Amino acid sequence: MKVKSFPQTSPAGVTPRHHPGHIPGEPILRVQHLNLTYEGGVALQDVTFELTSGERMAVVGPNGAGKSTLFKIIAGLLKPDSGMVSVFGAAPSGHICISYLPQHSHVDWNFPVTVSDVVMMGRTRKIGFLRLPSASDREFVSLALRTVGLNELSQRQISQLSGGQQQRMFIARALAQEADLMLLDEPVTGLDTPSQEELFTVLESLKKEKVTVMFALHDLKLAARRFDRVMLLNHRLVGIGKPVEVFTREHLSKAYGEHIQVLENGHGLSMVDDTCCGEEKE
Amino acid sequence: MIDWLLTPLQYSFMVRGMLAAIVVGVVCAVLGTYVVLRGMAFFGDALAHAVLPGVAVGYLVGGGARGPVFWWAMATALLSAFGIGAVSRSARLKEDTSIGIIFAGMFALGVALISMVRNYSADLTHFLFGDVLGVSNTDLVLTAAFGVLILLVVLAFYKEFMVISFDPTLAATLRLPIRWLDYLLIALIAMSIVVSLQTVGVTLMVAMLITPAAAASLLTRRLSRMMLIAALVAVFSGITGLYLSYYLNLASGSAIVLTCTAIFAFTWVITNLARRKSRARPSVNL
Numbered sequence: 001m002k003v004k005s006f007p008q009t010s011p012a013g014v015t016p017r018h019h020p021g022h023i024p025g026e027p028i029l030r031v032q033h034l035n036l037t038y039e040g041g042v043a044l045q046d047v048t049f050e051l052t053s054g055e056r057m058a059v060v061g062p063n064g065a066g067k068s069t070l071f072k073i074i075a076g077l078l079k080p081d082s083g084m085v086s087v088f089g090a091a092p093s094g095h096i097c098i099s100y101l102p103q104h105s106h107v108d109w110n111f112p113v114t115v116s117d118v119v120m121m122g123r124t125r126k127i128g129f130l131r132l133p134s135a136s137d138r139e140f141v142s143l144a145l146r147t148v149g150l151n152e153l154s155q156r157q158i159s160q161l162s163g164g165q166q167q168r169m170f171i172a173r174a175l176a177q178e179a180d181l182m183l184l185d186e187p188v189t190g191l192d193t194p195s196q197e198e199l200f201t202v203l204e205s206l207k208k209e210k211v212t213v214m215f216a217l218h219d220l221k222l223a224a225r226r227f228d229r230v231m232l233l234n235h236r237l238v239g240i241g242k243p244v245e246v247f248t249r250e251h252l253s254k255a256y257g258e259h260i261q262v263l264e265n266g267h268g269l270s271m272v273d274d275t276c277c278g279e280e281k282e
Numbered sequence: 283m284i285d286w287l288l289t290p291l292q293y294s295f296m297v298r299g300m301l302a303a304i305v306v307g308v309v310c311a312v313l314g315t316y317v318v319l320r321g322m323a324f325f326g327d328a329l330a331h332a333v334l335p336g337v338a339v340g341y342l343v344g345g346g347a348r349g350p351v352f353w354w355a356m357a358t359a360l361l362s363a364f365g366i367g368a369v370s371r372s373a374r375l376k377e378d379t380s381i382g383i384i385f386a387g388m389f390a391l392g393v394a395l396i397s398m399v400r401n402y403s404a405d406l407t408h409f410l411f412g413d414v415l416g417v418s419n420t421d422l423v424l425t426a427a428f429g430v431l432i433l434l435v436v437l438a439f440y441k442e443f444m445v446i447s448f449d450p451t452l453a454a455t456l457r458l459p460i461r462w463l464d465y466l467l468i469a470l471i472a473m474s475i476v477v478s479l480q481t482v483g484v485t486l487m488v489a490m491l492i493t494p495a496a497a498a499s500l501l502t503r504r505l506s507r508m509m510l511i512a513a514l515v516a517v518f519s520g521i522t523g524l525y526l527s528y529y530l531n532l533a534s535g536s537a538i539v540l541t542c543t544a545i546f547a548f549t550w551v552i553t554n555l556a557r558r559k560s561r562a563r564p565s566v567n568l
Contacts, residue, residue, distance in 0.1 A: 075455050093457070100455045111319060111448050112505045121445050125456045130438050157503035177456070 022097075023089030028053045028181055028212045029074065034083035036069060043069045044080070045236045053180070056203065056213040058223035061233035062256050067216040068103055070233065071183045074214070075100035087181060096125045099174035101167070103185040103216075109159040115169050116154040119144055122177035144175035148202050164195025171202060175211075182206075185216045200226055220247060290528040298422055299414040303520030303538060305429040306478040306490065311512035312436055313474045314495035315505070316467060320447050323492050324378055325366065328385030330475050330487035332362035334392025337409050337479065342395065348421055355479060359472035362388060367468055389484075412483035412535030414524070421480060428477045432470050443467055444505055481520075482535040490516065493542040497549045515545050 029051040036043045044066045051057060059067050072078040074085055076092035077100070087095050099122070119141045120133060126140075127133050133141075145151045148168040153161065161169060167187045174182050188196045203213060217223055223230050224243035232238040232246050234255040239246035290296045317326050336358025337351055344350030366384050370377040396406045408416070417425075436443070446453045446463050453460050471491070478490055498511035523538030530537075 076457075077451070077454050096456050098455055100451065102451055105449070106451070107449055108319070112499065112503050112508050113444070113448060114504065117444075117505070118448075121441070121448065121452060122456075124441055124445050124458065127441070129442070173452070 026086070026089035027051060028055075028088060029214075030084075030086045030089075031070075031074070032084045034070070034073065034080050034085065036066075036073065036078070036080045042235050044073075047083070047233075047237050049231065049237060049240055051181075051212055051214070053212055054207060054210040055229065056207070056215065056227055058227035058230040059214055059216040059233055060218070060220055060223050060230060061238075065234045065255070067233055068185055071100060071185050071214065071216065074098065074181075075183055097178065097180040098183065099177050099179035099181070100183045101170045101174070101185060101187060103189070105166075105170070107158075111158065114155050114157060115150055115161065115172075116141055116145065118158060118169055119154075119172045119176045122173035122175070122179075126178065140176050140178075141172075144172040147175060147205060148172040149198070162195070164191050164198055167191065167195075167199055168202060171199075175206075175209075180210070180212060182211060182213045184213065186218065187215070188217055188219070188222070196222075220252075286529075287525070290525065295415050295417070296524065296528065298417045298419070299534065300521060300524055302414055302417045302422055302425055303481055303524060304517050305425050306481045307494070307516030307520040308513045309429045309432050309474045310478055310490040311494040311498075311516040312433060312509045313471050314491035314493075315498070315509050315512055316443060316447055317471065317491045318495040318499060319505075322471070323488060325381055326471060326475070326491045327488035328366065328381045329359060329363055329472055330479075330484045331385050331392075332366075332388035333359045333475060333479065334389050334409060334484055335395055336392075337484075338392050338395035341405065341409075342399065348418055352421070352424055352476065355476045356473065358388075359476045360469055363468045363472040364465065367465065408483070409479070410483045410485050411533055412479070412481050412486065414481045414534045414538075415527075417480055425477050425480075428473055432474055432477070435466070435470060439463065439466065440506075482538060486535050486539045489539040489542055493539070493546050494519065497542075497546040500549050500553045515542065519545060 027050045031050070032048050034044050034047040047066075047070065059070070061067055069078065073080050074087075074092060075098050076095070085092050087098060092098060120137065122144075123133065123137050123140060127137055142151065142154070145154050148171050150165060150168055150172060153165065158166070158169070170187075171182070171184075188199060191199065203215075206213070215227070224247060227243065229241060230243050230246050231240045232251055232255050238255045239248075239251040291300075314326075317323060333355050336354040336356075339358075340351035340354030343354070362384065366381055369384065370380040392409075393406070396409070399405065442453075442458060442463055445456070445458060446460055446467075450460060453463075474491075475487055478487060482490055494512040494515040495508065497515050498508045501511055502508050519541040520538050523541045524534060526532055526541065527534040527537040
């Protein structure tokens with residue numbers, strides 16, 4: 001897949017995407033002592049971590065471990081009981097550089113819009129109130145579509161896309177939004193292997209754009225294979241770091257309890273889990 | 283044929299009625315597109331019925347003059363719209379339950395108020411089923427002014443309304459003022475209902491909102507085109523309905539709505555047949 005560079009919105013500067021309100025030198029994401037309790041119990045407890053620009057982090061953990069909750073807080077859609085989230089040094093609610101792809105998009109696939117219309121929606125704020133998309137907005141959209149390999153389907157109505165194409169359309173929308181931080185909540189759940197591969201190829205190509213990605217998934221093997229850093233979450237942060245350091249017998253049984261069996265097979269650990277692919281209820 | 287078309291237009295009330303039906307058709311069809319896409323048909327129906335007490339008070343206060351009826355109806359429509367919005371947001375009831383309670387209560391209040399007047403059944407009929415042939419010049423000016431205002435606002439916030447209707451999560455992450463935009467859209471629906479009251483009346487109002495938009499939704503996959511087709515269907519129905527009303531001596535509001543419904547039914551049958559045909563066709567590239 002060929003990757004084009006995005007036009008720079010700011011004068012040749014430090015980052016290809018510049019948003020006002022970003023404090024230079026701050027990590028793209030800093031989460032400190034995050035706590036949230038639902039009626040049903042603790043969702044997140046004392047979660048603290050940082051992400052640097054351009055990083056891609058896999059977030060794994062059992063069903064109901066608080067992955068979606070964490071994403072919603074970072075996206076500014078949920079307020080924590082206590083703790084702090086800062087994106088480039090400021091609260092998430094002030095940013096439009098965060099894109100969030102929920103686990104289940106409650107989107108009406110029969111809505112009368114084309115793929116290109118949906119991607120253009122990512123630019124709504126950039127275009128501004130009372131304005132029409134300019135030539136440069138259209139250029140952003142067509143670049144984003146080319147990056148995810150959907151340029152030939154741009155005029156299709158969205159119900160005519162496959163599952164993998166739908167996910168790539170949302171990633172194109174995040175690109176058109178000029179998102180610096182993409183929160184993808186189980187985007188590969190329900191995708192066949194070729195579609196998963198296509199999605200990861202697209203994400204690889206975003207490294208160059210310094211887009212930071214948090215990616216929730218169930219498949220630990222995939223997480224270990226595809227990501228430099230992983231986060232193991234079960235309400236608390238069980239482990240964070242390189243896959244080999246995080247996916248240890250101790251951590252895994254702490255995170256999954258009886259739902260996982262960790263087998264030592266001479267080459268490392270292999271895991272048998274029964275939590276895969278279920279619907280996460282929160 | 284030309285005579286057949288021109289004869290009714292000799293009467294100025296027919297011309298005024300037709301102009302009103304055209305404006306109302308366009309306004310309702312455009313907003314109705316959002317009503318259909320957002321699943322707000324019941325809300326629209328309820329809002330139309332809830333306007334009745336306002337109409338009644340305006341009628342009683344103004345002694346039958348049209349101006350007070352319009353402004354009282356407008357105030358009631360906006361209040362009910364925000365009231366329904368607030369109640370369904372806060373109460374521990376399902377949204378359709380809250381809407382149902384407010385709608386039936388307001389409608390009953392309206393009927394009760396009108397029944398206080400001596401010759402109420404004739405007036406009530408006009409409010410319930412419309413009286414497009416009774417449109418005055420003042421009515422026409424008010425209708426047109428509000429119609430243009432409503433369409434301009436829809437145009438101004440076209441892309442924002444599209445985002446909040448299609449994907450509220452995206453709207454939230456883009457920090458769009460979702461609540462403000464929701465209330466604005468509801469206010470526009472309320473205004474379009476009042477503007478259309480005289481054409482089809484409160485009970486048939488919902489048809490003007492949803493039927494043309496529903497027919498259009500079967501024919502296109504683009505929002506802007508859906509609005510355009512819905513508007514064309516509504517204008518055609520308005521004009522055809524009035525001719526039918528003139529020649530067949532039908533109630534004008536019903537004639538307009540029945541034309542709309544017939545167009546919808548026709549579209550539905552045609553699109554379903556077309557789909558079945560394309561499915562039955564053997565696939566060439568196996």
